Structures are given as structure tokens and as C-alpha cells.
Amino acid sequence: MPTSPSPDDSGADQVAAAGQANASDALHAAFARLAPQGTDPWNFMAAFTHLADRYGPDHPGASAMAELLTRPDTAAPRPSRLRGLRSGPTESTGSADIEEAMGHVIEAFRFLNARVRTLEDQLANRDTPVDGAAWLAPAAELGEWTALVSAHIEAAAPTHEILHADCGDGALLTALRACGIPAAGVEPRGMVALGPLEQGHRVTIAEVTEVLPGLPTRTLGGLVLSGVVDRVPVHVLVSLLAQAERTLVSGAPIVIVTTDPEVARSTWSPTTVDLVEARPLHASTWESLLGHAGFVGFGYLHDSSGDTRRIGLHATVAR
Amino acid sequence: MSAIHHFVPLVHRGDAVGRHTLRLRDAARAGGFESQIFVDITQDDTANETTSILDYPGLAHPDDVLVYQFATASYMAAWLTEREATLIVNYHNVTPSNLITPWDAFVGLGQKTAEEELRAMAPRTTLAIADSTYNEQHLIDAGFRATAVVPPSAALSASALTDRARSEQPSTARGARWLSVGRLAPNKAVEDAITALAVTRRHVDPDATLVIIGRPATSAYDRAIRRFVADLGLRDAVTFAGYASDEAVATAYAESDVLVVTSDHEGFCVPVVEAMNIGLPVVAFNQGAIPDVLGQAGVLVDTKDPYRLAAEIAGLLGDAVRCRAVQQAATQQLEELALDTAADRFISLISSLQVAGAGT
Numbered sequence: 001m002p003t004s005p006s007p008d009d010s011g012a013d014q015v016a017a018a019g020q021a022n023a024s025d026a027l028h029a030a031f032a033r034l035a036p037q038g039t040d041p042w043n044f045m046a047a048f049t050h051l052a053d054r055y056g057p058d059h060p061g062a063s064a065m066a067e068l069l070t071r072p073d074t075a076a077p078r079p080s081r082l083r084g085l086r087s088g089p090t091e092s093t094g095s096a097d098i099e100e101a102m103g104h105v106i107e108a109f110r111f112l113n114a115r116v117r118t119l120e121d122q123l124a125n126r127d128t129p130v131d132g133a134a135w136l137a138p139a140a141e142l143g144e145w146t147a148l149v150s151a152h153i154e155a156a157a158p159t160h161e162i163l164h165a166d167c168g169d170g171a172l173l174t175a176l177r178a179c180g181i182p183a184a185g186v187e188p189r190g191m192v193a194l195g196p197l198e199q200g201h202r203v204t205i206a207e208v209t210e211v212l213p214g215l216p217t218r219t220l221g222g223l224v225l226s227g228v229v230d231r232v233p234v235h236v237l238v239s240l241l242a243q244a245e246r247t248l249v250s251g252a253p254i255v256i257v258t259t260d261p262e263v264a265r266s267t268w269s270p271t272t273v274d275l276v277e278a279r280p281l282h283a284s285t286w287e288s289l290l291g292h293a294g295f296v297g298f299g300y301l302h303d304s305s306g307d308t309r310r311i312g313l314h315a316t317v318a319r
Numbered sequence: 320m321s322a323i324h325h326f327v328p329l330v331h332r333g334d335a336v337g338r339h340t341l342r343l344r345d346a347a348r349a350g351g352f353e354s355q356i357f358v359d360i361t362q363d364d365t366a367n368e369t370t371s372i373l374d375y376p377g378l379a380h381p382d383d384v385l386v387y388q389f390a391t392a393s394y395m396a397a398w399l400t401e402r403e404a405t406l407i408v409n410y411h412n413v414t415p416s417n418l419i420t421p422w423d424a425f426v427g428l429g430q431k432t433a434e435e436e437l438r439a440m441a442p443r444t445t446l447a448i449a450d451s452t453y454n455e456q457h458l459i460d461a462g463f464r465a466t467a468v469v470p471p472s473a474a475l476s477a478s479a480l481t482d483r484a485r486s487e488q489p490s491t492a493r494g495a496r497w498l499s500v501g502r503l504a505p506n507k508a509v510e511d512a513i514t515a516l517a518v519t520r521r522h523v524d525p526d527a528t529l530v531i532i533g534r535p536a537t538s539a540y541d542r543a544i545r546r547f548v549a550d551l552g553l554r555d556a557v558t559f560a561g562y563a564s565d566e567a568v569a570t571a572y573a574e575s576d577v578l579v580v581t582s583d584h585e586g587f588c589v590p591v592v593e594a595m596n597i598g599l600p601v602v603a604f605n606q607g608a609i610p611d612v613l614g615q616a617g618v619l620v621d622t623k624d625p626y627r628l629a630a631e632i633a634g635l636l637g638d639a640v641r642c643r644a645v646q647q648a649a650t651q652q653l654e655e656l657a658l659d660t661a662a663d664r665f666i667s668l669i670s671s672l673q674v675a676g677a678g679t
Contacts, residue, residue: 020626027625028516030550034420034543041539050425064393065359169434190551194521205550290490308365 016198025199030190030205035077042121044113048300099143134166134188141228143167144305146310147259150175152314153222154302156253160221165208166228170196173218177201182221186211188228197294211235212243220247226257230264237281241293248317256286256313284309287315290315322353322380323669326395327388328368329360333565335473335589336390336411340499341424342472343386343409347663350670359395372398379404384669387613389413392433393654400443407669408440408447411471412454412586412608416505423537437461437619446672448665453608454586473589480569480597494526498575498599500568500590501582503544503559504536509622511581511604512546514625515632517551523633527556529579532571534562572597576636581628585609591617592658595649600642602632612656616649 035041142149149172153162160179164172167185175197176183185203187193193205206210208228223244229237245253259280274280281289287298294317301312325344329580330337347354356377358369372395383404388397390411399406420427441447441462449455450471458466497516501507501635509531519527535541548557563571572578578594580603587608594601594617601617603609610619618631635641657664 016397020624023518024514024624024626027517028623031510031514031543034546036539039421041422041424041427043423043537046425063359063394064371132545132552132554134550135552145404190547190552191517191521191553194517250552 019198019200022200022202023194025191026203026205027190027196033206033210044116087214088211133231134227136276137227138311139166139168139189139230140227142172142257144307145301145303145310146171146175146228148279148301148303149255149257150179150314151223152255153224153253154181155180156222156251156316158221158252160219160249160252162222162224163208163220164224164226164261165211166226167196167201167203168192170201170203170228171201172224173201173203174199176240207232209240209243212240212247215243215247217246218249220244220252221249222253222255223248224255224257229256230259231276234279234281238289238293241289241295245294245317250319251316253314253316254290255301257301258286258311258313262310283313286313294318321382321438322355323347323386323666324354324375325356325385325388326372327356327358327401328391328393329358329362330356330365330396332364333562335471336388337365339411339471339473340366340388342662343538343665344368346472346666350666352666359377359393367667386574386669389433389437389440392429396433396436396440400440405672406440406444408437408458409443409665410447410449410454410458410586411435412450412457412584413437414584418505419537419585421541422505422540425535434461445671447531450587450666451608451611453611455598457586465669469665469668470592470656470658470661471589472626472658472665473594474596474607474658475565475569479565480572480593492526492528492576493530493542494524495632496575496577497529497577497632498571498594499529499531499579499581500533500571500593501580501588502533503531503537503541505540506582507533507582508581508583508604508623509544509670511623511625511628512579513544513548513551513557515579515581515628516556518625518629519592519633519669520556523629528558529553529556530558530571530575532563532568551623567639568593569597572599575599577632579603579628579632580609580625582606582609585612590613592653592656593652598649600635600645601649602628602635604628614648614652614655616645616652618645653661673674 053062153176162176162181162183163186164183165186166189167173167187169186169192173185184195185201186206186208187196188205188207189202190205195204196203208225209232232240248254261282263278264280283300290298295315296318297316299314301314305314325340327336327340329339332338343556344354344356348629356369357372357375359372361369361371381404385399385402385404385406386407386409387399388409388411389396390413406505414430416427416430419430444463446465446467447458447463448467448469449458449643452468452541455466455468497512499509501514501563503509512529516527516529545559548554560571572594576600578599580588580591582588582604583606585607591601591609591612592604603613603619604623605616605619605621613619618635620628620631635645
């Protein structure tokens with residue numbers, strides 16, 4: 001394993017160390033993205049349980065302290081769990097009524113919490129049916145398509161950074177860098193992403209569907225989609241193309257390298273198809289989707305190596 | 320003094336504070352004191368070992384010594400502070416709320432409350448006993464004037480561990496077997512062990528595996544860790560064992576090659592001494608009480624760089640001489656900690672305090 005460089009290390013080792021630092025940062029960022037967002041860390045159930053422990057009717061597993069805090073010097077059976085309502089002439093009737101009412105309020109909170117949790121679960125699962133789904137679909141490296149895609153991007157003379165998802169081993173990033181074109185990758189398979197990261201490429205370990213919504217409007221000089229387009233449901237692809245149209249600068253190219261649907265049908269395992277909702281689209285469907293999303297100039301990339309397993313498509317932002 | 324009673328919010332048999340409290344109770348009784356464990360919430364697995372705090376007022380005696388096991392927020396703290404009996408705080412550390420709140424705001428709020436409760440107990444406490452010098456500093460910072468250090472009696476017993484002594488024979492496993500033991504909580508930073516495992520499998524040992532033992536502390540962190548494992552393609556390499564019995568934990572120590580501790584914050588870290596007891600090498604991040612507890616009996620890593628952690632683990636496991644040196648150092652470290660007599664020392668400390676008080 002490469003180790004951290006000492007002052008005597010060669011330049012090559014220092015490059016390796018820089019790559020490791022790059023990969024280390026990306027791994028930490030990948031986990032940080034999984035932390036709850038917004039109000040997600042609000043643990044409603046714990047809060048309501050606490051409320052019930054303190055003020056609600058007695059129940060197994062409840063705290064005894066609400067009782068004891070009221071009468072520290074007695075060990076009498078608890079007549080009520082409501083603090084401050086157990087003394088005086090109206091104790092028996094007043095506290096009982098309020099306790100009953102509080103019990104209903106807490107029960108209502110529990111129902112509300114259960115409903116909120118159900119809705120949150122439904123929302124969380126809508127676009128990510130299986131954790132680590134990227135490993136289930138056989139997203140091939142660009143391979144022989146790398147030069148073709150790189151040439152197409154170079155011909156468009158991009159003025160802004162290119163984004164490639166799923167970038168895999170980073171071959172396209174390397175090719176674009178060799179042409180002087182700034183490029184970054186998105187790769188959901190963490191172990192695969194370590195390769196380009198250790199080479200010093202900027203790669204985000206995530207699904208591109210999670211990354212694009214966070215990018216500013218009109219900041220990408222081009223977008224290459226491979227792998228991911230074979231793996232996610234159609235409604236996610238529609239959202240993805242809308243985000244692509246938003247983030248690309250005027251006239252920027254979008255390139256899609258997708259598995260031929262007939263090939264996918266014959267080679268993918270039933271488990272993969274079932275679990276990842278994998279359904280590569282036909283070229284005509286892509287043309288329709290791209291048109292609806294605001295792309296024009298639809299065309300094909302022609303692979304001279306005779307690869308009939310995949311289809312290359314391109315278009316540009318209309319505005 | 321005729322009684323040394325222990326107060327703790329709840330007691331789980333497999334939980335470190337629970338095991339510690341049970342042993343202190345036994346040590347007090349062996350020393351001739353009446354001793355009971357009073358709990359706020361009764362647990363099924365320890366119901367016959369504990370008494371509801373509601374029953375204490377009826378049993379209270381002015382000469383009682385009340386020992387509060389402080390590890391989390393509880394109404395017990397304020398209630399004990401208001402009583403007149405001699406009060407001892409046994410401090411096991413409170414995880415800083417900033418490590419918890421991003422994952423569970425309610426639990427984080429509880430940690431913040433615990434920090435306030437600790438400060439509020441300081442003026443009223445006769446003696447505060449920490450389980451590490453690191454924790455003792457927390458007590459001093461919180462305003463406690465009389466402090467001492469006695470390590471916890473929370474580790475699995477040496478006999479339980481040596482019953483499953485690690486074999487000197489080479490493992491038949493294809494790759495190194497990493498182990499993580501502790502609650503699956505944000506401050507344990509298990510993700511750092513997972514990233515180091517990814518690096519190890521890519522560069523050094525494609526068959527390395529990690530077993531994670533411990534019940535989830537927050538569902539959000541649990542979900543994130545599991546998804547992270549899936550995203551990295553490590554589903555087949557990482558086992559989430561969840562809560563495990565003492566026997567299962569002892570077996571896991573015996574069947575592992577290294578204990579990996581990546582916590583951001585540890586007040587003591589019982590698994591480290593358990594690993595030392597069974598001769599399992601330890602590689603840990605250099606933080607909190609870990610340097611004090613581990614001494615020279617393992618490898619401390621100063622950075623959260625997964626490449627560095629992976630390299631340190633591979634370096635240790637690949638060096639038999641170094642492994643033996645670490646195991647020898649563990650033996651010495653355990654002698655210094657003297658965990659077997661810790662409960663007796665704890666009770667003696669309280670007894671001497673009372674004697675000194677009576678003499679003035």
C-alpha cells in the first residue's frame with residue numbers, strides 16, 4: 001500500500017499522497033452526505049415518549065422520577081403522574097380529569113408521529129429503492145467509447161467544467177484532462193471511485209441524481225451520462241434531464257451512452273432487473289425525453305469499433 | 320455509614336455502566352455494607368437486581384452514602400442533589416452534544432442537559448470519582464473540588480474472555496478480521512473503520528472483513544452506516560451483529576485479528592481492555608481517554624486519513640514481532656489498571672472518606 005510521504009519521497013510518491021488525500025476527502029464527504037438534512041434529525045418519537053413519561057399515564061418502562069420529584073419523602077403508590085396537581089382539596093377530581101385529557105393528547109401525538117414517519121419513509125424510498133443499487137447493474141466502463149465522447153466534447157469547445165456520471169475508472173476524465181478540458185466525475189460505487197480519486201480526479205461518491213440538484217444554474221460546460229441511465233426508473237430520468245437542462249450553460253452538449261435495451265433484456269439477471277428497476281431506453285425514447293427537457297440537435301455517436309451493445313446519443317441545450 | 324446505595328437511571332446486564340454498578344454493589348456488600356441499586360426505569364433483564372427509586376425514601380437513613388452513576392441526563396441528578404445524605408458521583412463521561420445533535424436532535428438535547436446536570440451537582444458532591452484521568456479533567460472543569468480516579472469494573476471478566484482464548488495457530492480466514500465493539504453511535508465514527516476497510520481491500524487485503532457489534536443508538540446513524548457500506552460495495556465484507564451477549568462478544572474477540580477503535584470521543588473505552596485481556600491487538604484513533612487506557616499496548620493513529628489507518632493495521636498484523644510486543648505491553652498495562660480490584664478500591668475510597676469525615 002502507498003504510505004504517506006516523508007520529506008525525502010520522490011515526486012511520484014507525493015503525487016500518490018495527493019491522490020490519497022483527494023480520495024480520503026471524497027470518502028468523508030460521501031458519508032457526510034448521508035447525515036440527516038433539514039428537520040430529519042428531529043426525533044419526534046423520542047420527544048413524544050419523553051412527554052408521555054413525564055406527564056402521561058403510567059406504563060411499563062416509564063420513568064418513576066416524575067412521581068418522586070413531587071413527593072421526595074414518601075414512597076406511596078403513584079396516584080397520578082402529573083406534577084403539582086396532587087395536593088389540595090380538588091386533587092382527586094382535577095388531576096384525574098387532566099391526566100385523562102393529557103393521555104388523549106399524547107395518544108394523538110403518537111398517531112401524528114406514526115403518520116409523519118410513514119410519509120417520510122415513503123418519500124425516502126421513492127427514488128432509491130435499494131441501497132447500493134449501483135453495484136447491481138453492470139455499468140460498463142466507457143472503454144472504446146471514451147475517445148469518441150472525448151472528441152465530441154472537445155469539438156463543442158466547452159467553456160465550463162464537464163461532468164461525467166457514472167465516471168467509473170475515470171478514463172474519460174483523464175482523456176479530457178489531456179485535452180485541457182476541466183472535468184469532474186460522479187460515481188456511486190465507492191470502491192470504483194477510489195481509482196480516479198487516487199489519480200487526482202475530482203469525483204463525488206454519490207448518485208448524479210443527488211448531485212445535480214445541488215449545483216448552481218448554468219455552471220456546467222457539458223454532461224456525460226453513462227451507467228446511471230441504465231439503472232434508474234424513467235421518472236427519475238425525467239427529473240435528471242430537467243436538472244441537466246438547468247445546470248448546463250447555453251449550447252452545452254449532453255452525451256448519453258446507454259446499453260441497448262434488447263441487449264440488457266437478454267443479459268441482465270432477473271434479480272438485477274427487478275431490484276434496480278433497470279430498463280434502458282430505446283434511442284427514440286431518449287430523443288423524445290431530451291426534446292421535452294429542452295434539448296435540440298439530437299444525434300448519434302458512431303462507434304467505429306463495432307460495439308453494438310451500447311448506443312451513443314448527443315444533444316445540446318436549446319437556449 | 321451502614322449503607323452504600325447506587326443510583327442509576329436504568330441497568331442493562333450487558334451494558335458497561337450496568338455491569339459496573341452490579342459489581343460495585345457486590346463489592347460493597349462484600350465489604351459489610353448494605354447496598355442496593357435504585358433505578359428510575361426498571362428493565363426486565365435486571366428487575367430482580369434493582370429497586371425502584373420510588374422505594375428509596377422509605378428506606379433512607381441519614382448515614383447513607385449515595386453513589387450516582389453519571390453517564391446520561393436524568394431527573395435523578397437534581398433529586399439526589401436535594402437530598403442530605405453524602406453524595407458521590409461516579410462519572411463515566413457524557414458524549415459532547417455536538418457529536419450527536421446532527422443525527423438526533425432530541426438525544427443531543429439530552430446530552431446538553433446532562434452537561435448542565437453535572438455542573439449543578441458539583442457544589443453538593445462530597446467526592447467525584449472518574450474512571451479515567453481524561454474524565455477527571457471533565458469533573459474539574461465542571462467545578463468538582465474533590466476528585467479521584469478509579470477505573471470501571473465494566474469489562475467482561477478475564478475468565479469469560481480466557482475461556483475463549485485466541486488460538487496461536489494461523490487463522491483459516493482468507494483475509495484479516497477486523498472487529499468494532501460499542502454502541503453504533505455517531506461519536507463512535509464507525510464510518511472511519513469502514514473507509515479504511517475499503518482502502519485495505521483495494522490495496523492490501525481484498526478479503527479483509529469487519530464485524531460491528533453493538534446496538535444502534537440512533538436510527539439515523541444506523542441507516543447512514545448501512546447505506547454507506549452498501550454504496551462502497553462492502554455488503555459482503557461488513558457484518559452488523561447488533562447487540563450481542565457477553566458470550567458472543569467474547570467469541571468475537573477470540574475470532575478476530577484486530578480491534579479497530581475509530582471513536583471521536585471516548586471517556587474510557589471498555590472494549591480496549593477486553594481486547595487486551597484476550598491478547599487481541601488494538602489500533603485506535605488517538606483521542607479522549609484512549610491513550611491513557613491503551614498505553615503502549617496498541618497502535619494510536621493521529622489522523623482520520625483512511626489510508627493511514629489501513630496502513631497501520633496492515634503494518635501491525637503483518638509484523639508478528641510487533642504483535643507480540645503489543646500483547647506483552649497489554650499484560651503490563653492491565654496490571655497497572657488492576658481492573659480486578661477496581662470495585663474494591665472504589666468502595667475502600669468511599670469508606671476512607673467516611674472515616675476521615677468522622678475523625679474531623
